[in-house]
Amino acid sequence: MSARPRLVFVGNGMAGTRALEELLELAPERYDVTVFGDEPHPAYNRILLSPLLAGEASEQEIIVHDRAWYEAHGVRLVSGCRVVAIDRGRRVAVADDGAETPFDRLVLATGASPIMLDIPGRELRGVVSFRSLRDVATMVEHARDGGRAVVIGGGLLGLEAAWGLLRRGMTVTVVHLLDQILERQLDRTASALLQRRLEAEGIAFRMEAETQAILGADRVTGARFSDGSTVGADLVVMAIGIRPNVALARGSSLPCERGVLVNDVMQTYDPRIYALGECVEHRGRTFGLVAPLFDQARVVANQLAEDGYFAYREQPMATRLKVTGIDTLSVGELSATPGAEEIVLSDASRGVYKKVVVREGKITGVVLFGDASDGGYFLDLMRDGVDVTPFRGELLLGRGFVEGAPAAGGEGARLLAAADETRICDCNGVCKATIVATIRAKGLTTLDAVKRHTKAGASCGACSPKVEALLEAVAGAAVERPAVAPMCGCTDLGHDEVRAAITSAGLDRIDAVMTALDWRTPDGCSRCRPALNYYLVCAFPDRPVDDPRSRVVNERVHANIQKDGTYSVVPRMFGGLTTAAELRAIADVVDKYAIPTVKVTGGQRVDLLGVKKEDLPAVWADLGRAGMVSGHAYGKALRTVKTCVGSEWCRYGVQDSTALGVALERMCWGAWAPHKVKLAVSGCPRNCAEATIKDFGVVAIDEGWELHVGGNGGIKVRATDVLCRVATAEAVMEHCGAFLQLYREEARYLERTAHWVERVGIELVRARVVEDAGGRATLHARFLASQAHAQVDPWAERAAGHDAHEFAPLARLADEPWAAE
Amino acid sequence: MREETLEWHQIGADDAVPRLGARVVETAQGRVAVFRDGTGAVRAIDDACPHRGGPLSEGIVAGTEVSCPLHGMCISLIDGRAIEPDEGEVRVHPVRVVGGVIHLGLVPGARRAAGACSAVREAR
Incomplete structure (x- = not known):
């Protein structure tokens, strides 16, 4: 007997089949799979029934998988067999022949049934729904001799049936209860246009007609309406809608409304039982189109494969009428x-x-x-x-x-044609007219100049492509685009060239770099100096190269300046863990210095906001006495390692994510980087620590850890690329150190890992950090060597008097209100 | 600004303000930022950026300009004007160094500089 967990699919329609395919893709060996299908055929593509009926597809073409496919994938297919009960207590599925199939997980994909009008004559021969291969066979059979068909229902399915029968040579009348066909998909105008078009093709319509009875002795001869009128017919197709098949679920005490109730991961009330497709009800909605079914299948497969990343969200779905030529x-x-x-x-x-x-x-x-x-x-x-x-x-x-619009074309032309007050830059509130007017008035030809003059794109930069497109549309051929973007106006050299010069010539002072590379300005500017300072700190970790006057204020005073000129203080909590003593010390500091706001951050830290600058050293001293160090929440540096509670507490945890997070943060804190760096460690693939939007993310899996890089949760969310999987915590540490060092050494200043990975490609990162074991060890060793000098708590230094001049005014002049405060 | 209307205040030793660095002096007219620019000269301007009142004393100094730490507007330390293309102006205060001591000249009774920082402090 197989040791693998047993998975049973009830239903072999489009939803169930797609979920099975996705699962086999993700985890082909994980389950011992049995599929029950109550139709005698293997799975077929139900949306192709309309083309099949219209003679535009063959039966062979609409079969999704033949029996050989199931055999090849080691899946047991039981077709023409209905599951009549699910014994959830004993965990067995009972078939209509009494056979019992045990399961560990079960997927309900029982689909829906056509709604049949409960009117006299519904049992006559020649009355069909439009739902299955058998229905189509019946319809094709009738159409062979021509004759008359009545289709009840002017919705998508009804019109497609009518179209198919028309194409098969029948005379077709569509009967619809309302005065508008396809009223759920089209507005009145489009409905009327469509009706006129179908009438021109030869379909007759009886609108606002309620069918009261189907006429005939044993075969259909016609239909009678509530106004007493009749129409002759050899075939009646009922296409008025579908109803989710919930009998099996209901009989198994799974809560159902219109459909089987499922949560966002498509689980029913019983967590072992998933459901998807037309039989389910998700957030009050049921489903009849194929696209949401496929989305749900992806979620179910992902859950069954225990990757657990996906949840189902309903997307706006387009509906199309599958009628050729219309x-x-x-x-x-x-x-x-x-x-x-x-x-x-x-x-x-x-x-x-x-x-x-x-x-x-x-x-x-x-x-x-x-x-x-x-x-x-x-x-x-x-x-x-x-x-x-x-x-x-x-x-x-x-x-x-x-x-593809006029002249310069593309987005620029589109933006140029936009209303004057169209907001381009949301950070600085710059509208289109301002940008265009400034470009024209000042004759600007570079993106950089436009940014400087208008401030558009000068803050977060997300709108830079729009600004550039506008510049192109306005200035056209005059636009200058340097081959290498220079660091700033002080030089024509790009970041990479400057950096190469620093390392190859061993330039370890900012003024030496500027002299050697012919800087145009004596002291550089506020853009190049912080970059150069970082490059020196990174290249020469053991030398005193750090220049506070080339640091932005936050990094110089080791706190985050706020809009009112006060500062925020975030003590480090390794891996997001804290203690009563630390919290007590924080509370005491808040009281003692009357700190107005205390907030928990997204990175699992406590943020003290509104600290006066002159209080900073004393605040740090008090926090330091409780053992806390700087959280570097202000720096282009390692910020936080976010963790979940992992296997130590969580019933789902498969590894000790908290301990690994603490170890990673102990290894990495204090590291300066081109931009801020955030880490996270999740203890299972549910990924509660959100590791897949971090610069370096770790997700525990059963057999070790999956490593992720290059994620970002900021302006533009970017999910991580998977770097590799490793078996041990030690391997995680080495890969992490190597990755960070590669980023520190090769990314440009102010380039987040997400942008860097996109620029250089994940393949390069994999080649250097995963495939080249020797290179990885060297990078990791360089990281640790750098850390030996970097892990000095800046708060402790300043609490002890370092840079005291930063925190006190030079003078308070007498006879003025400040002194009296 | 006529010399005879100024009141001169001793504010500190010449070497208390490093090159490309700044210190703050609190006065009845608000905070004044005292810089030593790239040429070695001591300069004083109101410590409130004309843009959003950011503390200019915390900005990066290059040559004879400072860039505001909040949103990056550049201000000339010589005449207090924003560097083109920006617009705006802050007050410049005369400074002289006598016998190794920096003296700051203030016009008695002049208005207080507006600015986010001073505004908040007044509110408390």
Whole structure:
């Protein structure tokens, strides 16, 4: 008997099959898998039933996997067999033949059933739903002799059925309860256009008609409506909707509403049992389209593989009518409700209608008829929450026009055409008109100059691409783009060249660097001096090269300057651990120095805000007496190592993440870097410490640790790249030291690991830190050698009187209010 | 500013302000930042950036300019004007060094400099 945990899939439809595929991809060997499917066929692609009916696809083409596939993957397939009960206590699935299959995990993918009208005649031969291969076979069979078909339901499925039957040579009437077809997918205008188009193709419509009975003795002969009128028919297709199949779940005491209730990781009430697809209800919603099913399948597979990163979030989903030659697409709001507005393009003779619903500048709905080629583009804009205000004039003409628009083209033209008050730089509040006017008035030709003159892009830099695009659109060919971006206005050399000169010539003073490299200014500027200072500190850790006057204020006074000129103080708590004694000391400091705000930070530290500058040394002295050192929350330096409680306390933890986090922070604290550096260690793949958005993240796995690099949770979230997996905590430490040293030595000043990894490529990082064991050891050794000099607590030094002049005024003049305070 | 209207105050030893460094003097007119610029000259301006009131004494000094630590506006230590393309101005106070002691000249009764730092301190 197999020692692997047993996994049972109930349902072999699209959702279950996709979850199985994803799981086999992630963890092919983890489970002993059995799949139950109640249809006699292997899994098939249900969304292709419409093309199959229309004769545009063959049965062979819509089969997803044949039996050989299941055999090849070691999966037991039991088809044509229904699971009738799940005994959760004994953990067995009971089939309709009485056979019991034990399970450790179970996936419910029982799908949905077509809703059949409960009216006289529903049992007659020739009454079908449009749901399964068998239904299609019945429909094709009837259509062979031509004849008349009635399709009840003017929704997506009904219209696709009608289209297919029309193509098969039947005379088709669509019966719909409302006065508008496809009312859930289209607005009135598009519905009317579609109806007219389908009528032109030969489909008849009976609108606002309620079917009262299906006529016939044993075969269908027609249908009668509530107004007493009748229509003749040889085939009646009921396509009025689907209902989740919840009987099995309900019979197993799993809570259900309309569907089987699941949480965000697609778990039912019973954590061993997952459910997905059309049978589930997630946050009050049920599902009938394929895209959310696939998203759910990914989550289920990820959970079953015990990677556990993903949760299910409903995305705006576009619906298309699968009728060849008639393009429709819709998503989101179909008509503007208060607070929204509609942008419409309507071209009756071309048969094109496009509508975008916009709320506060962002697309919240799209309806397309006749030309859906830009559907994907609109959907992207909608999902990304793009403000379309700047180009709403061209929006409906599509991506080709918006992005390939006149002259300079691209984003610049789009921005240039935008409203004057369109905000470009959110940090400094600079609008488009200001930038354009300044570029023109001053004749600016470089991005740097635009930043200096307008402040746009001069703060966080996220809008720099937009500013550059605007510059190109305005200044055109005059734009100067240096081959290597210079460090600053004091030199034409880039960061890498300057750094190479420092190390190769052994230049260990800032003035020596400037002289050797022909700096244009005697003292440099506020951009190059901090960079040069860092490069020297990194290159010569054992020499007294650090120049406080080339440090920004925070690093010079070892605290974070706040907008009112006070400072914040963050003591280090290794790995986020603290003690009663430390907390007591912090509380005493807060009282003693009347510190107005105490806040817990995102990096698991305590932030004391609003400390007066002259109080800093005394605050540090008090904290130091309780054993605390600087948290470097102010520096381009190792900031924090965030941890979860790990295997010591957590029932899910597989490794001791807290101890490793403490060890990493003890190794790394005090290290200066090109930019701030944050670490995290999670004790299991649930990743509570959020290690996958850190500069160096560690996630415990059963057999050791997975290492991640280059993550960032800031302006633009970047998930980490996986560096490698290692078995021991010692290996984590060595990889971490080597990675940080590589970053310290090769990244440019003010370049976060995320940007650096993107610039040089994760492959280079892997080659140097993972594949080259000798190189890794050397990098790690250099890191430790540097740390021997770096791990001096700056707070203790200053509490003892170092740099005392930094913290006290030179003078308080007599007879003035300051002295009297 | 006429010389005879100034009151001169001794504020400290010449070597108390290092090259490219700054110190603060608290006065009835607000905080005054005293710098030693790249040429070795001692300069004094109000310690409040015209942009958002940032403490200029905490900025990086290069040549005869200081860049504000809050948002990077550059101010001339010679005339107190923001370096183009920025706009704005802070008061400049005369300074002289006599016998190894720095003297700061203030106009009696002049207005207090506005600035975030002084504003907050007044509020307390």
